[in-house]
Amino acid sequence: MSKYRDNPEAVAALVRDTEIHKDCYVDEELFRLEMENLFANTWVYVGHASQVSRVGDFYSTTVGDQAVVMVRHTDQSVRVLYNRCAHKGVQVAPDGCGNTGKFFRCPYHAWTYKTDGSLLAIPLKKGYDFPEFDACEAKRGMKPVGEVKVYRDFVFCRLNPEGVGFEEFFGDSLSTLDNMVDRSPEGKLEVTGGVMRYMHRCNWKMLVDNQTDTCHPMVAHESSAGTAVKVWQAAAEGTPKPMAVELFAPFINSYEFFENMGIRVWVNGHGHTGVADSIHAAYSPAPGYLESMVAAYGEERAKRILGDVRHNTVYFPNIMVKGPIQTLRLFKPIAADRTLVESWTFRLVGAPDLLLERTLMYNRLVNAPTSVVGHDDLEMYERAQQGLQTRAAHWVNVGRLYSPTEHGQTNAVTNGTNEWQMRAQMRAWVKYMTASMKHGVSA
Ligand SMILES: [Fe+2]
CATH class of the missing domain: 3.90.380.10 (Naphthalene 1,2-dioxygenase Alpha Subunit; Chain A, domain 1)
Known part of the structure; x- marks a missing residue:
């Protein structure tokens, strides 16, 4: 049974004026909720812009439990995308860092994405030549995180599209x-x-x-x-x-x-x-x-x-x-x-x-x-x-x-x-x- 999910009063009761309940440190459900809520609602550090100084440079990391990739886009801006192929869900960028050139290419079926995440090409494209594909999630490419801010080269993101500035x-x-x-x-x-x-x-x-x-x-x-x-x-x-x-x-x-x-x-x-x-x-x-x-x-x-x-x-x-x-x-x-x-x-x-x-x-x-x-x-x-x-x-x-x-x-x-x-x-x-x-x- 869920003790804390959708129970903000129970979560708030874990923090007293001078005491913190031990569940905050040991409870797996609270950990899941931290990933879904705390790390999605706050501005979390991703990396430093000097790690991706040239166009196509990327760095794979995590924000909370979410795999993301920070990449220098062709317009010189730093983008942060969920590291997930829109096709079958494979992590597109490998662990670590490197340079991907002008696009990411999924190693499984070679779907390719521009470095802003938008879908660039699919092999045997004619297999997707029907209007319903336009409505599919896959058509939207690799999803960017909610918002990115580069402050004096420190890159932060908020996973949720809306929230505190x-x-x-x-x-x-x-x-x-x-x-x-x-x-x-x-x-x-x-x-x-x-x-x-x-x-x-x-x-x-x-x-x-x-x-x-x-x-x-x-x-x-x-x-x-x-x-x-x-x-x-x-x-x-x-x-x-x-x-x-x-x-x-x-x-x-x-x-x-x-x-x-x-x-x-x-x-x-x-x-x-x-x-x-x-x-x-x-x-x-x-x-x-x-x-x-x-x-x-x-x-x-x-x-x-x-x-x-x-x-x-x-x-x-x-x-x-x-x-x-x-x-x-x-x-x-x-x-x-x-x-x-x-x-x-x-x-x-x-x-x-x-x-x-x-x-x-x-x-x-x-x-x-x-x-x-x-x-x-x-x-x-x-x-x-x-x-x-x-x-x-x-x-x-x-x-x-x-x-x-x-x-x-x-x-x-x-x-x-x-x-x-x-x-x-x-x-x-x-x-x-x-x-x-x-x-x-x-x-
Ligand atoms: Fe210490």
């Missing part, structure tokens, strides 16, 4: 993407260094929660980052500080550091840690970088861009962006207890190579399947996924520093260990989970 959905949170792009003296980013993929046996929202969880680094990462710092402290005096230590060390900063760095909560589940300070604030300067930024933007603006050292920005539902170190993590939902984590890195066009080296090293040290820091978190998620299966209790607590006055507030800045951002995410979850159900519930 892009600007309305993201509000002021787009300032994090602006800052990351503005860190290039040429105002341009390129995906560089491939992608690191890492399967996690846990619910995707555990990863999203973790991005603004500032009470765990000094505990969970003591064994990895803490050990790196101890090894460094034992090094001979005068030894130059390795880049790896500079990247690791802030993970075991004090509670006070994380409290003081602050957190900002925007609309619709978007927010970021690191308002006044962050773990990325004290990296050593790259020779020549400030000079090239000043030449591009003028001194005042260059310093303002580089002085904005946000830590983790969550774009709800499922990405996290780090502007100062140019990484993006995508939490792809696979099942209620499976998440594929992708970690992407970007080159700041026109900036010194040292910055890319730092970005790539950070990704390897912290996010890679071979990293030490990422494993600390992975074990916590998987143990939580197991613990939540027990019948011991029903609720996950997100009540730290809760205040009844926070409801409805946006663009609020508060103590960096406040779990307000996690609460705001789940209020947005209710809003978009129920938006397409009868009598949707507003959070």
